[in-house]
Amino acid sequence: MFLKPPDRFMRAYIEAPIKATLSVTDRCPLECAHCYGDCAPSRDAHELSTGELLRIIDEAVEAGVMAVLIEGGEPLLRTDIVEILEHCRGRLMVWLRTHAVAVDAALARRVAQAGVAVVLVDLFGGTAATHDRHAGVPDSFARSLAGMAAFRHENLDVVPLMILTRWNMGEVQDYLDLAAALGCERAGILRLYPIGRARQRWAELACSLEEISAALVDALPPPGLDLMHSWHPRDKNCCWENSAVTADGRSVGCPYLRELVDYGNLRELSFATTWSHPLYRRLRAGPTGGGHCGGCEDHEGTRGGCRATAFAFTGDWDAQDPFCSAANRGIDLRVLPLRDA
Numbered sequence: 001m002f003l004k005p006p007d008r009f010m011r012a013y014i015e016a017p018i019k020a021t022l023s024v025t026d027r028c029p030l031e032c033a034h035c036y037g038d039c040a041p042s043r044d045a046h047e048l049s050t051g052e053l054l055r056i057i058d059e060a061v062e063a064g065v066m067a068v069l070i071e072g073g074e075p076l077l078r079t080d081i082v083e084i085l086e087h088c089r090g091r092l093m094v095w096l097r098t099h100a101v102a103v104d105a106a107l108a109r110r111v112a113q114a115g116v117a118v119v120l121v122d123l124f125g126g127t128a129a130t131h132d133r134h135a136g137v138p139d140s141f142a143r144s145l146a147g148m149a150a151f152r153h154e155n156l157d158v159v160p161l162m163i164l165t166r167w168n169m170g171e172v173q174d175y176l177d178l179a180a181a182l183g184c185e186r187a188g189i190l191r192l193y194p195i196g197r198a199r200q201r202w203a204e205l206a207c208s209l210e211e212i213s214a215a216l217v218d219a220l221p222p223p224g225l226d227l228m229h230s231w232h233p234r235d236k237n238c239c240w241e242n243s244a245v246t247a248d249g250r251s252v253g254c255p256y257l258r259e260l261v262d263y264g265n266l267r268e269l270s271f272a273t274t275w276s277h278p279l280y281r282r283l284r285a286g287p288t289g290g291g292h293c294g295g296c297e298d299h300e301g302t303r304g305g306c307r308a309t310a311f312a313f314t315g316d317w318d319a320q321d322p323f324c325s326a327a328n329r330g331i332d333l334r335v336l337p338l339r340d341a
Helices: 050-063 081-088 105-113 128-135 140-153 169-181 196-200 209-218 278-285 295-300 307-314
Strands: 019-023 067-071 093-098 118-122 157-163 186-190 226-229 242-245
Touching (some): 050 081, 067 081, 081 093, 081 105, 105 140, 140 157, 157 169, 169 186
Parallel strands (some): 019 067, 019 242, 093 118, 118 157, 157 186
8 A cells, every 4th residue: 555755755655564674583692893682692581482473474474575584683593493484485585694603504405495585694894803803703704604605505695794884994895805706796885873782882883974985985896796885875764665573572663773663562463553653654754854865765766864873863753864975964973972771
């Protein structure tokens, strides 16, 4: 069902999201400096059960969701992860995000047989020293590369992702060269979001907008490698199409909003019911007010940039995304305003 656009700048938006992110665990063997979920090896007491997750998947499919991202923590730590993936097979396009540090040939084969379309693997730099510094665990770089090779052996589409920080901004080219050498066709460079441990260590990790721009401008993807990034003019406001569920069952619209919103717990409510939450509907409609750059609307069919980042820096859901070079208005991205924990 489509609604009328709220103003002449915003295109019509859909009534129900078409994509979902399921964070199935807050457990992780790594100790990443910038972890968005503040994950730990033993954080499992609050996790949704197998039955609860399968029900949520059924509800998402029935409501019209077409693609799902399964992530954590480290989703492959769940003993039922293959069952969860198989439950999506043939009904949803499945993306799996993992650190791949414990992936061997057998597990890679089971993931491939479960029907996963794309495997996203976090690489935090182009060298072992930089990656392991972020991950907080020695030899994690080598183990991630081994896991990626196992996935590639099963002909899975493996896409590395690098979250850009002050620690790795000088290794963008090394990272892209590595992705190409691994046989990947795509690689992503993502912004740092102000949640979890990244928020706690923001002054230590965050780059300025000028540093980000320089790192991207200087990067030259090798032939055959497509670079995906989330900066102007591809820094869309994706609230209109997205939904998300935390490991403890909260509906939050987007994983990067997990500390800012709560649309209801899916242990008590149906997935679709939470989509009618007033704030969720407002964010899906797009920001109001003037001054928003039209570049991402032209490229992505939306405007305003990331609502999580805009709110974190301004406290205003309708503010411009300060990561947008066309609409920053002098905000220093290295300085995050204090807010209640």
